[in-house]
Amino acid sequence: MAHDIAPGPAPADSTPQPGPVSDRARPAGLRKRVGGGPAKGKAGKAGKIPLGRRLRRDRTLLLMTLPAVLLLVVFNYVPILGNVIAFQEYDPYVSTNGITAMANSPWVGMAQFERVFGDPAFWHAVENTFVLFFLQLVLYFPIPIALALLVNSLLRPGVRAVVQAVLYLPHFFSWVLVITVFQQILGGAGIIAQELRQRGYEGFDLMTDPEAFKFLVTFEGIWKDAGWGLIVFLAALAAVNHDLYEAAAMDGAGRWRRMWHITLPALRPVIALLLVLRVGDALTVGFEQLLLQRDAVGPGASEVLDTFVWWTGIRNQDFSYAAAAGLVKGVVGLVLVLAANKTAHLMGEQGVYRK
Amino acid sequence: MTAVIDRPAPSRGPRRPGRFAAPPRPVWEEPPSKAGSAAKGTVIVLACLAVLVPLWIVVVTSLSSKQTITEAGGLVIVPKDITFVAYQELLSGGQVTRAALVSVGVTVTGTLFSMVVSVLCAYGLSRPGSVGHRLILMTLMVTMFFGAGLIPTYLLVQTLGLTDTYLALILPGAVSVFNTLVLRGFFMGISSELIDSARIDGAGDWRILWQVVMPLSRAVIAVITLFYAVGYWSAWFNASIYLTDQQMMPLQNVLIQLVQKQEIPVGLNMAVRAGDLSGTAVQMAVMVLALLPVAVLSPFVQKHFKKGMLTGAVKG
Secondary structure (H helix, E strand, O other): OOOOOOOOOHHHHHHHOOOEEEEHHHHHHHHHHHHHOHHHHHHHHHHHOHHEEEEEOHHHHHHHHHHHHHHHHHHHHHHHHHHHHHHHHHOOOOOOOOHHHHHHHOOOHHHHHHHOOOOOOHHHHHHHHHHHHOOOOOOOOHHHHHHHHHHHHHHHHHHHHHHHHHHHHHHHHOHHHHHHHHHHHHHHOOOOHHHHHHHOOOOHHHHHHHHHHHHHHHHHHHHHHHHHHHHHHHHHHHHHHHHHHHHHHOOOOOOOHHHHHHHHHHHHHHHHHHHHHHOOOOOOHHHHHHHHHHHHHOOHHHOOOHHHHHHHHHHOOHHHHHHHHHHHHHHHHHEEEHHHHHHHOOOOOOOOOOO | OHHHOOOOOOOEEEEEEEOOOOOOOOOOOOOOOHHHHHHHEEEHHHHHHHHHHHHHHHHHHHHHEEEEEEEHHHOOOOOOOOHHHHHHHHHOOHHHHHHHHHHHHHHHHHHHHHHHHHHHHHHHHHHOOOOOHHHHHHHHHHHOOOOOHHHHHHHHHHOOOOOOOOHHHHHHHHHHHHEEEEEHHHHHHOOOOHHHHHOOOOOOOHHHHHOOOOOOOOOHHHHHHHHHHHHHHOOOHHHHOOOOOOOHHHHHHHHHHOOOOOOEEEEEOHHHHHHOOHHHHHHHHHHHHHHHHHHHHHHHHHHHHHHHHHHHHHHO
């Protein structure tokens, strides 16, 4: 390809300088980007430079992405292939090596999936997953918005920074820590129960109460992440053009009307986007959080799809069965995410990826 | 406060409005009503207290003597005597000391590794028009939508022989696609004229990354480093399924055992049984160890959060 003559002046080969002042210094693609051209136009233009030259030109960039791509291929793509064991009766002891064990395990077709769909424990996990998801949607979702409105109304920068620092903090604590804190405060030996007993009332143990569990889980989530969730709303509020408020005030709008007609519409796209994304992620409700409390409340109240897979696969070593359940969850989850993104696009938002 | 006016002005020059002074209110904005401010203040103070009070209790209890803890009936709210016995015991060798060292080691190594891999990848993808960057971007994004699932990943880690090695705690989750895309979004925002001029001056991609892009991206790099570090520091699940050797467990896993099974860490039995040390204080001290680095670091990076989160999340 080297003998091909590239369009445009001064091809890199003829430049005597030590550093490769290549095509990229005379940026076909870059100029395109500044103009904000669509992807198709970019490809059309760049396509005029032969592939070999472009590869050589961009070899450093490609090399730089290599470690990340390799890690993702090994730890994210290879295991996707490993899902074939869902169609097998996988026996890790057939062979010393996972791959040969997979090759030597008998194929059973859809038998594992039939087992999964006939298992009341699986459907119970599905039910718990959805109950927790809806509770979180209803109880958790509005809180960061309300908090953001409150924090945004704090005018003193110092006070605001302190409040934000405090509210962000729990997001950075591990689930182990959060649950331990809750245990110490609300548990049977916790400070509130102790206090009640000392005053002659009956103590209680919220941490092991299956009835209260779903609310407890939601509340833990609020404690840990509601403060963090306000960041994106604060950013949306900061982007509001303040002249709008002034103009509205001139027209006689009071503070509530300004909030209703300016602030909330400014938040609308973010709210819609987050809501859509949350729905797309409905099947994933706090794996670590629930796993940590599984022993205390028992699987009846705490089993969700993720913990179900963990229990059957890692604990009971029923690998094929767990892989089948995991695959069902993965596929339904994928459909939900794609549908959610589609909805986001239809609403004119960007979603996780662009169209 | 009137006395302030009489005092001579400080030599530093004219007084600037402090961070804790309210900025002037625009003329059109009506001042808040007394009741409104009070309600607002109450909610915000309550929200902050909901975070701070539990932490206060944990820290104070870990610093209390056995006698104080017994008198308080478990957890201490008002400190009486401050003692560091629990920490001395925990950090003078034994299981918790080892676990803390393991956590520090895994966090430092893992964060460095993740940052190198992510920054390189983000830069490699940040020059538009480069060969294959769309394909690689897709390769990254797909993993955000479809995970392989727990079981195949577990079997793979086993097959690779990573079980019972610290690599099992680092490698499987070393690349966060989200973090990488945040970095990429930020790198793409750096003016291309700047990069082009560096290139014309003879700088290659490595040099541009190191001497132009990285110094301009300190804010986002600080945020992403914190995200990775917090991830490694808080992780316990991988350790719980890939490590069988109790000696290798990181701090979070020791904390789980301590709290859920009420096991006193190995090496502390004597002190606790002898009655010098309260088991509760030990638990609280381990919790403080687990939360301390995060609680200390995150406020420093806080001012960059919004910028970092937005460049990635919105531009993605």
